Amino acid sequence: MLRTKHNLTDDFDLMQDRVSMLKQNDQEFQRLSRVYAELDHKVRGLEMRDVPTSDEHFVGLKTQRVRIKDVLYQRLKEWDEIGR
Template sequence: MLRTKHNLTDDFDLMQDRVSMLKQSDPEFQRLSKVYAELDHRVRGLEMRDIPTSDEYFVGLKTQRVHLKDVLYQRLKEWDEIGS
């Protein structure tokens, strides 16, 4: 398994300023960011500790994380379009 940490500032390296700003100024972005971080923590915990779990559960967590990352990315893009 990859065991790669997927935090937003690393994954959206070129948008770090926007991520930080939205975490501070947009309550919904902040809430979604926290959920994303919790999902990443759970996935990494399973990977790092080799905790037995069903493939279905593990893939489900990773799918949720990817979906949430897409939602967060869309919010970042919307902010960029509005802010420009």
């Protein structure tokens, strides 16, 4: 298993200023960021402790995480395009 931490500032390192700004000023971005962090924590916990879980459950958590990351990325792009 990878055991890689996926925090937003590392994953979107070229957009750190935008991530910080949206975390402070956009409630939906804040909420999604928290959900993303919680999912990442769960995935990493399963990986690091080798907790027995079904592949279906593990893949489901990782799929949710990537879907939320995609939404967050779209919000970052939208912010960039409208020049806020």
